[in-house]
Amino acid sequence: MRTSLPFAFAIVATFAMSFVTSRAIAGDPSQTSGKQLFLRCINCHGANGQGMKAGTLQVPSIAGLEAWYVESQIMKFRTDKRGAHADDAKGLMMRAMARALANDAEVKAVSAYIAALAPKVEKPDTSADIKRGQQLYTMVCMACHGANSQGNPDPNIRAPSQVALESWYIQEQLVKFRTGVRGSLKDVEGLRMVPMVRDALPLMAKSLGATVEEADRDILAYINTLSGKP
């Protein structure tokens, strides 16, 4: 009996502490802060949201993207407006992870945290024709994305600033828009991108004597020179 009493006390105390701790975590708002939620992202996007390359999987930097844009994209992944195409391997991964967030409040919190991270700075592409890139950008992209790629969050436009996006990532998305992997019928903004990228850009490129690949490279190099400020 002398030894069993402390033993019983230890068991009761352990359960009591577990209960109190679990209640404290559930009720502590800091546990669901953007920083805490971002821990789910760092396996792929890196600790500071700078992206990473693991084997053949290249993951984009998301640091410094506008909060409204991050939020809208996560919501699209959650609702099958984006990343639900059978050929969109990375999109399907992101679709699953976006659903790990419990609710809209968590989406908003993690988006705000990502927006506050320092954006990645890219080296300029010296092989590109910046002037032609400017011409193409002006003709195809500027109306929605703005003269300095400052973006436009107007509900009727919702075009993001491209400055914080990495060139390789934008290139990858252009290909997805062209091949129907991105821009589903449910994705209003994505659907708007399809004719611009698939139809208009090649036409404009042809008028300037450039191939589609050259046009992509030149536009991306030009975007890299923009400030992203109005």
Added chain:
Amino acid sequence: MNHWIKGASSYAADIDGLFWLVTALIGFWFIVAQGIVIYFALKYRRKEGVKAAYITGKSWRELNWVFIPVVLVVMCDGWIDVATASVWHNVKETLPPADQKVGVTAQQWAWTFRHEGPDGKLGTPDDIVTVDDLHVVVNKVIHVDLQSKDVLHSFSIPVMRFKQDTIPGRSITGWFKPILPGVYDVQCAEICGIGHGYMPARITVQTQADYDAWMKSIAAGATALPGTPSAAATSPAPQK
């Protein structure tokens, strides 16, 4: 078993039978073993003035506490093996002719299903491709051709009592015959990365008429807005 999770395939009852056989035998031995341990622990507990015996386990009387249970457990094991053999043969070693074929591709972290299109053949341009949304016809033998794009996954439909690993570089064919219409869960049963828990899918078991109507609706969706991206890849509404 049906009380907890429906048996919706032709062989679900056979697999449930095995489950109960294994559960009953193991449960019996669990109770016997624990009963003996508890009985001995109480009967031979520490007592004042009684010195603990050192048992060498060399006499037959002592060894029989090991040999007799071993023989009995091996007999039970044989019983399970015999019962399993016929079910294993029917489910895993036999491949009944297919009424419907479906291509299943696993990847981190989604399932892609390729259904036969209006031409009734798989692997042709009119195939219907969906993400996380499998449609099959009730009372038809379904062949699933399982592949993986990246890592090990396991294609599991609990109500069908169907589970089969998908392995990169391999194509594995399995089968089931759904017998109950309805919408059921599909899950990955092999840890496949950080998003493993977020790759649920669903299977809709429907009549031939409903299946044909679904196929037409998908085909209509694909051509609803000319010039827009292919709607061949669709996925169900998100699960809350």
